[in-house]
Amino acid sequence: MGQLQERLVWNPDAGAIHDADRRYVMLRADVLMGLFTALPPAQRHAALCSLQASVRAHGGASARAYQAQGTPDRAHFLQVMAQAAADLGWGVWRFKMEGAEALALEVDNSPFAMALTASDRPVCHAITGMLEAVSALIAGKASTFRETRCASMGAPCCEFLAQND
Numbered sequence: 001m002g003q004l005q006e007r008l009v010w011n012p013d014a015g016a017i018h019d020a021d022r023r024y025v026m027l028r029a030d031v032l033m034g035l036f037t038a039l040p041p042a043q044r045h046a047a048l049c050s051l052q053a054s055v056r057a058h059g060g061a062s063a064r065a066y067q068a069q070g071t072p073d074r075a076h077f078l079q080v081m082a083q084a085a086a087d088l089g090w091g092v093w094r095f096k097m098e099g100a101e102a103l104a105l106e107v108d109n110s111p112f113a114m115a116l117t118a119s120d121r122p123v124c125h126a127i128t129g130m131l132e133a134v135s136a137l138i139a140g141k142a143s144t145f146r147e148t149r150c151a152s153m154g155a156p157c158c159e160f161l162a163q164n165d
Contacts, residue, residue, distance in 0.1 A: 003080065004066075005087040022062055024088070029111035033123070037116060045121075052125035052132075059126075060133030067137055074138045081134050090127065091158075098162075103135045103143070107158040113151035122147035124158050131160050 009018045017024045036044050066084060071077035074097075082093040085107075092108040105127070112124045128145050135143040143162050149155035 003087075004084040008087075019062075020065065022065065029089075029115035033112060033115035036123070048123065048125040052129035055126045055129030056132045059130045060136070063130070063133050063137055077138060078134070081130075085127075085130075090130075102162050103131070103138070104162070105131055105160040107160070110151055110158045113158055116152050119150065119152035121153070122150035122158070123152045124150060124160075127158065128160060135162070 004019060007019045008024065011018070017026065036047055039047055062084075063081060066080050067077055071080050078095040082095060085091060085093045089111055090107075091110040094106045094108075096104040096106070098104050107124065107127060110124050110127060112126055113119075116123045124147050128147055131145045132143060135145070145160050145162055147158060147160050149157070149159040151158050
C-alpha cells in the first residue's frame with residue numbers, strides 16, 4: 001500500500017474521502033470519460049483541455065502538499081508522485097529525466113485511455129495536467145506537456161513529453 005493510500009480517511013458517515021484538507025472522490029473511469037464521448041468533437045477537445053487545466057491547478061495543490069511532506073530531492077518526489085498516481089488508480093507511472101530539466105513520463109494502464117478506446121487522438125489530459133504541475137515544482141518554472149502516444153489509439157502505453165514553446 002502506498003503512502004497516499006495509507007493517509008486517506010474514509011468517512012462513510014459523512015460520505016467523504018480525505019487526505020488532510022483535500023477531498024477525493026471515487027468515480028468509475030468509464031463514467032468520467034463517457035462525458036467526453038457524449039460531446040461533439042470540438043466540445044470534447046475543449047472539455048478535455050478544461051480537465052487538464054483543472055488538474056494542473058487543483059492536482060498541483062496536492063502535488064505541492066506531497067512535496068512539502070518531506071520529499072528531499074527531485075527523484076524522491078517523482079517516486080512519491082508515481083506512487084500517489086498508482087494509489088489513486090491513475091496507472092503505473094515511470095518518470096524519465098531527459099537532461100537537467102526535461103521530464104518525460106510513460107504510463108501503463110491509464111484509466112482515461114482504457115475507458116475511451118479507439119480514439120483518434122490522445123485522451124489522457126488529466127495526466128498531462130498533473131505532469132505540468134509536477135514539472136513546475138521540480139524545475140521551478142512552468143512547462144507545457146503533450147501526450148505523444150496514447151493507449152486509447154492502440155499504443156502499448158501512454159507517453160508524455162515536454163513541449164518546447
